[in-house]
Amino acid sequence: MPKRRVPAPVVSLAEARLEHRLKQYRERLERVLKTNRRAITRLYSTGTLFTRLGCRAGRDLLLAHEHLLRVMALLERLSNTGDVPAPSTAKQIQEIFEELDTLLEQTANLTDETSKVLDELKKE
Numbered sequence: 685m686p687k688r689r690v691p692a693p694v695v696s697l698a699e700a701r702l703e704h705r706l707k708q709y710r711e712r713l714e715r716v717l718k719t720n721r722r723a724i725t726r727l728y729s730t731g732t733l734f735t736r737l738g739c740r741a742g743r744d745l746l747l748a749h750e751h752l753l754r755v756m757a758l759l760e761r762l763s764n765t766g767d768v769p770a771p772s773t774a775k776q777i778q779e780i781f782e783e784l785d786t787l788l789e790q791t792a793n794l795t796d797e798t799s800k801v802l803d804e805l806k807k808e
Contacts, residue, residue: 702762702777705781706759706762706763709755709759709784709788710759712788713752713755713756713759713788716748716752716788716791716792716795717752719795720745720748720749720752720791720795723741723745723795723798723799723802724742724745726802727741727742727745727798727802730802732801732802737801737804738801740801741797741798741801741802744794744795744797744798745794745795745798747794748790748791748794748795748798751787751788751790751791751794752787752791754787755784755787755788755791758780758783758784758787759784761780762777762780762781
């Protein structure tokens with residue numbers, strides 16, 4: 685009796701690269717979320733949030749959080765788990781990744797500014 689050949693599963697390298705890239709963005713997002721949470725907690729627990737500089741830092745962190753919510757929505761869209769269908773062309777996917785990079789960079793800048801404010805207030 686001849687052996688039956690079982691077809692090997694076909695793996696799409698493009699899909700594997702996309703999944704790997706999405707995983708990296710999710711990990712980066714988680715790190716930024718933790719950093720922002722710590723900064724907000726520090727502002728509140730030290731009472732700095734109720735000062736002029738602390739209030740400004742809090743607003744910056746709020747804006748950073750809004751950016752992160754947009755990042756989450758874009759990641760859901762790319763992974764096809766959101767309400768909006770996933771993009772179908774490589775150009776659309778690249779545009780979303782560029783927007784993700786921009787948002788994460790802006791968030792990092794806002795968080796860095798907040799860290800500087802906290803460090804300045806700590807010195808006083």
